[in-house]
Amino acid sequence: MVLAALTEEGKLVELPQQDFLSVVKQAQEEGKTVLQYVQSITDSKEGLPYSMEELDLLTPIEAPEVWAAGVTYEKSREARNYEATGGKMDASTFYDKVYDAVRPEIFFKSTAARTVGPGQGVQLRSDSEWQIPEPELALVLDSSGTILGYTIGNDMSCRDIEGENPLYLPQAKMWKRSCSIGPAILLADSVENPYDFQIACRIFRDGEKVVEGSASTKQLKRKLDELVSFLKRDNELFEGTVLLTGTCIVPPNEFTLAGGDRVDIEISGIGVLSNPVLAAQ
Known part of the structure; x- marks a missing residue:
């Protein structure tokens, strides 16, 4: 290595x-x-x-814990409302409240053992029929909450499980191989404006591109330091903790991942995180 x-x-x-x-x-x-x-x-x-x-790349850091923030973009709020209301596009839910609240949604996502790197397979859950990747800017933190660098995260999610009941969030977010990070860490010292990252996600099936979306971190509702401040509040951060900052790219509502797909997530200045999708076991 x-x-x-x-x-x-x-x-x-x-x-x-x-x-x-x-x-x-x-x-x-x-x-x-x-x-x-x-x-x-x-x-x-x-x-x-x-x-x-x-090169055959490994995860750029063995994060002892991976946390994630949710509903930090308008697109994410819309998608969560759609899930929670059974497809009512104009319905209002508690996701609207957390989008506007002082306290953000932050949840535990993964451990080092459950996290895969570039080229390694992310896995589908066996009890979900509506699964998607969530491309996100990821923060690499030290124990004080200082941002050391930026990488790419794929927060695999089960939209049907989360939409059925918000108390099912841990099951909709965390299972084996449900998180990937990589391919590299862009040092924070080299980034002038972290709200100028361009994010793209492409999903391929049988060699054909079936989903493509793009976004920018300038669309973030919350500041990165704000998210970190809530993560470390009355909490112990371990060196190398990773915080995913939410997604603004959501595949069409009729789309779900299938075994054999490939997910490519690109963030300007960082590179491309590419992962094959493994069928549920």
Whole structure:
């Protein structure tokens, strides 16, 4: 296993550490930002003779916990209302309340053992007939809640289970291989405006693109620091905790994932998180 940094010029450089958090720790010991430390390595070493596309990638961080925020975009509120009311597009529900409330929806999503990386299969639930990916900007946090970097998250969701009863949310959100993150971590120090990320999601079936959508983090109802502040309120954060920030891309209501599909999620500056979809077992 090799940890590497990818420069803006496309140069891939091996780092001396084995994991991202060790890079953060070394930068702190040297009194540098993570970006400054990584640049000191990439400026002094030759690049590896590979491209990102040639590599078998693992999760960029083994997050001890993955949390997620919900109903942070207008599109998400509309989709949740549709689920909860049996298809009444203009109905109002408690999702409207949480969208406008001071306190956001934050829920536990996954553990390291349940999370997969690029190229690994996300899995369908056996007791759901309406399942979708949720493409999301993901925050990589330290124990104080400082945003260390950004990656891509796929918050696999069962719309029928959640729509049947909001108390079923944990079952609609968390099961084996129900979360993927990757392909890389974009250092927070290198991002001028996190509300300028462009997000795209494409779903392929039998080699054909069947769903495509796009959005921008500028459509977020809540600020990222606001979401983090509620996550860490009276809570213990572990180094490398990941927080998914909600989705603004929802497939058509008549669509559900099937085994053999492929989900590609792209965020500008971060890359493409691609996962095959495994049938329920």
